[in-house]
Amino acid sequence: MNKKIAILPGDGIGPEVTEQAQKVLSTVAEIYGHQFEMESALVGAAAIDATGNPFPNATEEVCKKADAILFGAIGHPKYDDDPKAKVRPEQGLLAMRKKLGLFANIRPVTSYDALLPISPLKEEIIKGVDFVVFRELTGGIYFGQPRGRSEDGNSAFDTCNYSKEEIIRVSKLAFESARNRRKHVTLVDKANVLATSRLWRETVQELASDYPDVTLDFMFVDNAAMKIIQNPRFFDVVLTENMFGDIITDEASVISGSLGMLPSASVGVTSSLFEPIHGSYPQAAGKNIANPFGAILSAAMLLEYAFGLNDESELIKKAVDDCVNAGFVTEDINKENPKSTTDVGDKIVSIIKELSTVNS
Numbered sequence: 001m002n003k004k005i006a007i008l009p010g011d012g013i014g015p016e017v018t019e020q021a022q023k024v025l026s027t028v029a030e031i032y033g034h035q036f037e038m039e040s041a042l043v044g045a046a047a048i049d050a051t052g053n054p055f056p057n058a059t060e061e062v063c064k065k066a067d068a069i070l071f072g073a074i075g076h077p078k079y080d081d082d083p084k085a086k087v088r089p090e091q092g093l094l095a096m097r098k099k100l101g102l103f104a105n106i107r108p109v110t111s112y113d114a115l116l117p118i119s120p121l122k123e124e125i126i127k128g129v130d131f132v133v134f135r136e137l138t139g140g141i142y143f144g145q146p147r148g149r150s151e152d153g154n155s156a157f158d159t160c161n162y163s164k165e166e167i168i169r170v171s172k173l174a175f176e177s178a179r180n181r182r183k184h185v186t187l188v189d190k191a192n193v194l195a196t197s198r199l200w201r202e203t204v205q206e207l208a209s210d211y212p213d214v215t216l217d218f219m220f221v222d223n224a225a226m227k228i229i230q231n232p233r234f235f236d237v238v239l240t241e242n243m244f245g246d247i248i249t250d251e252a253s254v255i256s257g258s259l260g261m262l263p264s265a266s267v268g269v270t271s272s273l274f275e276p277i278h279g280s281y282p283q284a285a286g287k288n289i290a291n292p293f294g295a296i297l298s299a300a301m302l303l304e305y306a307f308g309l310n311d312e313s314e315l316i317k318k319a320v321d322d323c324v325n326a327g328f329v330t331e332d333i334n335k336e337n338p339k340s341t342t343d344v345g346d347k348i349v350s351i352i353k354e355l356s357t358v359n360s
């Protein structure tokens with residue numbers, strides 16, 4: 001298979017972890033005889049420094065030409081500490097989602113047996129957790145207009161709006177995913193307070209009649225926040241709007257033992273982008289200590305979702321499992337005997353090579 005992959009390393013630890021994911025992609029390409037042409041482009045603070053724009057046109061072009069996008073992380077403390085900054089790296093991420101039409105963000109949440117002891121949650125609660133969150137990504141309060149300040153500057157406002165069409169397209173993906181899983185969708189909303197949430201409930205309920213084999217239930221977001229840590233095995237597919245999804249996926253990441261473990265996919269009609277859910281972790285940048293598993297697993301999701309290369313994707317996931325179970329991990333997981341970012345990347349490459357010779 002011949003494919004173009006846009007590589008957007010971004011800020012902080014983004015470049016280091018993305019490099020490990022690229023090594024893994026090249027290894028898999030070699031084993032299976034694929035050609036992955038990778039082209040890098042600037043995004044985030046790195047792009048602001050170079051061009052003044054966090055998502056430059058040149059980067060947009062590289063993304064549009066590509067069959068899939070692998071993204072690292074975005075954000076720099078010099079902007080976080082300055083609420084008056086005119087351009088912010090995060091605007092690059094939001095512009096990218098909107099311009100590329102990436103309307104659905106898919107975040108799987110699983111627990112690793114080897115990591116159960118380091119989770120702040122009890123083992124018996126998180127063992128065997130396996131759910132996936134479908135977060136709407138280009139609507140809601142993140143993008144609603146009008147937004148801004150009153151004339152005197154003493155009040156501010158944001159707008160949350162949703163159309164049925166925006167709700168339906170992400171909901172369809174959630175129901176279809178449920179069909180391949182345990183056939184259970186939970187819509188998380190705040191329908192006791194918000195008009196947009198009531199539209200979500202009404203629309204999703206209507207759509208559910210097309211999926212009679214899938215069970216649909218509803219949960220208020222405050223209750224869901226509680227249930228995710230009290231009884232996370234209840235969930236199979238969680239469907240929710242943009243801001244609720246942002247918050248509960250960070251919460252849910254605690255289950256896996258480290259924020260550094262989790263990948264995500266953002267899919268649209270013509271583009272799809274894959275990224276670890278962690279941020280740019282500026283304190284660790286350049287130190288070769290960041291956890292690359294989230295980035296490597298994002299590459300696995302890319303192969304599966306964008307190219308339909310399921311065997312290749314499974315091979316990477318198996319290598320990550322083996323590596324974690326062998327205790328070959330970065331310092332966020334093992335402080336006593338930590339491995340470096342590049343060590344973990346190299347180890348995954350060698351496990352993949354071993355596994356592929358055993359299987360062939």
Ligand code: IPM
Pocket residue numbers: 090093094246
């Ligand atoms: C995420 C991030 C972004 C979001 C920020 C960086 C704008 O937290 O991808 O979850 O809020 O969507």
Ligand code: MN
Pocket residue numbers: 246247250
């Ligand atoms: Mn977030």
